[in-house]
Amino acid sequence: MAARKGKQKEEQAVVTLGPQVREGENVFGVAHIFASFNDTFVHVTDLSGRETIVKITGGMRVKADRDEASPYAAMLAAQDVAERCKQ
Numbered sequence: 001m002a003a004r005k006g007k008q009k010e011e012q013a014v015v016t017l018g019p020q021v022r023e024g025e026n027v028f029g030v031a032h033i034f035a036s037f038n039d040t041f042v043h044v045t046d047l048s049g050r051e052t053i054v055k056i057t058g059g060m061r062v063k064a065d066r067d068e069a070s071p072y073a074a075m076l077a078a079q080d081v082a083e084r085c086k087q
Contacts, residue, residue, distance in 0.1 A: 029053055029085065040074040042081045054084045 021027050030049060034041040040058040045051060058073030059065075061080060067073055 039068045
């Protein structure tokens with residue numbers, strides 16, 4: 001009869017959603033800004049443009065539909081993108 005094997009503990013891999021960088025290393029990205037009459041989009045990608053890091057619109061930051069295209073909504077979207085990129 002074969003010997004029983006005990007349960008082996010498997011190490012769980014740590015999953016990070018951002019780019020893989022070491023401490024103190026800089027990461028570059030490209031900010032694509034599209035401003036229309038109805039909304040403002042701020043989209044940050046990696047240098048190749050294939051991987052999205054952050055995407056925020058002015059409509060996501062304000063509650064009233066008429067304020068989506070305002071400069072205030074664009075400012076809030078830019079501040080939110082900057083905060084998320086720092087993380």
